[in-house]
Amino acid sequence: MKKGLLNKTNYAPLWKRIVAFIIDWIVIGFIILLPLGSAGKSKLSSLSETLQVTPTKLTSEMIIVSIIIAIIMILYWTILEYKIHQSVGKILMRLQVVSKTKSLTLWQCLVRNLTKFSSPLLFLDVIYMLITRSHQRFLEKTSNTEVIELSKHDTR
């Protein structure tokens, strides 16, 4: 079988997907975004968090930080899923991203992760996942990809 091509669908259980997402979120939040978080805390958030102060307007730094965080998050999932078809969370939960058509392309990986830059969009995507039987997100359907559960004997 060509790598990444799905022959027999063994959809990933919802709970495993949620746990995988939480693990990835921890990796991103506590390792990758740590410097940005510290800078943001000392510069931008300290006022609003410690003294209940609201900035007059969204400062340019906040916009830059938000965009960088969004790009880093998308890049994390896109690169890992393109290169090894898994993220850290998916490896630990024994899940894998596969293409429904041919080998997984970078474009497919990018499209399937686009909603991760925005919490409301991701929320809608997850709602779609909850109401579908296969527990796949809308952008997974759009990008012709699926998340499957690896069998115990599968060493991938």
Place this chain on the structure above:
Amino acid sequence: MTQGKFSTIITVIVILYLVSYLTSKFIVEDGISNKIAVIPIEGTIGSSSTKVPFQKIDASSEKIISYIKDANENKYIKGILLDINSPGGTVVASREIAEAVKKSNKPVVAFINEIGTSGAYWIASASDKIISDQLSITGSIGVIAGYLEFSELFEKYGVTYESLKSGKYKDIASPFKKMTEEERNILQKKLDLIHKRFIEAVAENRDLSKNSVEKLATGIYFLGEEAKDLGLIDILGTKELAINITKELANISEASLVEYKEAIGIFDLLSQIGAHSSFYIGKGIGSSLKEIDISKNLEIIS
């Protein structure tokens, strides 16, 4: 997990971490990290625990002082702009804020919006520069004290006031009895002393002679353009000009504004609506009649 996967994960994490790290460095060190703190002083000034009859304390001295302190401690804040729109407030709260302004290690500019009189002007006078509109109301250097006196109303309804006291003046300024001439003189002397301190503070802060401030300190207010001629303010202009002057004093060309104000959540909003209703319904004449703590009845306002 194969070694290939492991090295891919580590590589991706390290690269993204570096991107994150370099971005944070850029944000911390770039020119746009300069900030000007805008601290609003709006409404009646007082300490949080102060109760002024028929007035609500809007500008708490504790909060404003904590904002000034925070702005001084925050290395990204280069200057402070006091956005004043207040008729004044209690003496101690105004003086405390003025002292905090004087102690600031960063340039402080006061912008007087519609009104900045009495205690609010005291605070403004402690700043490095005062800017106001030509029609703003400012000055009013004076002290006023007052209370409602109900003795005749009580008399009309056959209610008498019995006072048991161990000190001769313990019930001075009691709303239940007429003030004697002697008591009036005592209180007047205290007000004169506060007035004197107010004048001294303004004279020192504004680098004016005590005599010239005394002449202005009749309690009368001045329009911005009159105040400028009298040396009570420095420049006539808008808030934008005040921001630019703050930047100039801080030696920076670019800065973003950070406004210090209390965050209002939904529960605070509901509580405020409740508090306002209660204030106007309950804190009116009826509640004033119930006040028995004499010391709280006399409020000295600057």
